[in-house]
Amino acid sequence: MKIRFFKLFFLLSFPGMLHSQSSKSPDYAGYIATYKDIAIREMKIYHIPASISLAQGIIESSCGNSPLATEANNHFGIKCHKDWGGETYYYDDDEKQECFRKYASADESYRDHSLFLVNKQRYAALFSLDLTDYTGWAMGLKQAGYATNPEYPRLLIHMIEMNRLDQYDDTVALQKVASTENQKEVEENSLTVENKRITHENCMLFDKHYVMPDPANYTQINVSKLGRIIYENNGIPCIFVKKGDTWYGLASEFSLTTSQLFKENDMEEADKLSIGQILYLEAKKRKSFVKTHVFKEYETVFSVSQFYGIKLSHLYRYNHLKSTEVPLPGQILHLTNPIWNF
Numbered sequence: 001m002k003i004r005f006f007k008l009f010f011l012l013s014f015p016g017m018l019h020s021q022s023s024k025s026p027d028y029a030g031y032i033a034t035y036k037d038i039a040i041r042e043m044k045i046y047h048i049p050a051s052i053s054l055a056q057g058i059i060e061s062s063c064g065n066s067p068l069a070t071e072a073n074n075h076f077g078i079k080c081h082k083d084w085g086g087e088t089y090y091y092d093d094d095e096k097q098e099c100f101r102k103y104a105s106a107d108e109s110y111r112d113h114s115l116f117l118v119n120k121q122r123y124a125a126l127f128s129l130d131l132t133d134y135t136g137w138a139m140g141l142k143q144a145g146y147a148t149n150p151e152y153p154r155l156l157i158h159m160i161e162m163n164r165l166d167q168y169d170d171t172v173a174l175q176k177v178a179s180t181e182n183q184k185e186v187e188e189n190s191l192t193v194e195n196k197r198i199t200h201e202n203c204m205l206f207d208k209h210y211v212m213p214d215p216a217n218y219t220q221i222n223v224s225k226l227g228r229i230i231y232e233n234n235g236i237p238c239i240f241v242k243k244g245d246t247w248y249g250l251a252s253e254f255s256l257t258t259s260q261l262f263k264e265n266d267m268e269e270a271d272k273l274s275i276g277q278i279l280y281l282e283a284k285k286r287k288s289f290v291k292t293h294v295f296k297e298y299e300t301v302f303s304v305s306q307f308y309g310i311k312l313s314h315l316y317r318y319n320h321l322k323s324t325e326v327p328l329p330g331q332i333l334h335l336t337n338p339i340w341n342f
Helices: 002-013 015-021 028-046 050-061 067-072 106-119 121-128 134-143 152-162 165-169 171-188 247-253 258-264 301-308 312-318
Strands: 088-091 098-101 191-193 196-198 219-223 229-233 236-240 278-280 292-294 332-334
Touching: 028 050, 028 106, 028 165, 050 067, 050 106, 050 134, 050 152, 050 165, 067 088, 067 098, 106 121, 106 247, 106 258, 121 134, 134 152, 134 165, 152 165, 247 258, 278 301, 301 312, 312 332
Parallel strands: none
Antiparallel strands: 088 098, 191 196, 219 229, 229 236, 236 278, 292 332
């Protein structure tokens, strides 16, 4: 990133030289209009100032015109690192032919940028800063080693103030984007089960009167590096959420990514953890050793899925349920494919 940053800083510092370097001026307004709602969405979920995400995206991708952006949809210059299992793109940066992450879309790049910051311990201190403290974030990113360019904080701050990107850090912006993004998020977070739409919104909630399971009824199989007891349910290692737990903290404790935790538990980034709920560290199973369950008052299909360690999509499929349907108290739910029970 070093060479690219110094070149951009030189051009920003001497605007008269910009056109001699390129026949096309950077379209800051166009880039901001295209990605500001994505940046605000990421701020809403991950507490990363939209101004910082936009400024980094503009600088790292040269307003979306860099080879990394146009050929790999990589807007933040994030390299592969050993934990990357996705597609790759090789590009000359600090060294020849370095490995960079490649994405299917710029939206994926913004999401991975959020997860990259959230899941790396060296950036943890940034999340104690206010959303409006873009100066603190700019300085903190450099101190944490995001970029090698010593002028990186100045570049970010200059970009934010020149384009008034801090206006998107206002909480009012969150409220404005929430209504327009809500339907889109519901659609994106849907599961497809035999041509049925199961919306995340309709299946994730615990009833407020639901009583969480008692850890004493589960087998202890291990202890985490921080001393937390790991249990087993349906052959799957699991834990029970305690007060103060966060997605990031749990992912770090068990050397997982937050995305893995979301996936293994049929949950999403915006979901809040509930004290006492079971959280699985590996994928839930397709069936349970128990064949049926009598649905009780205050249960949800999701709570049953978590209680038995069964994939939510399979539980809906076995019982021919739609996302809008709630079983009645006393109704028998199949925990395996009914044809296997005979």
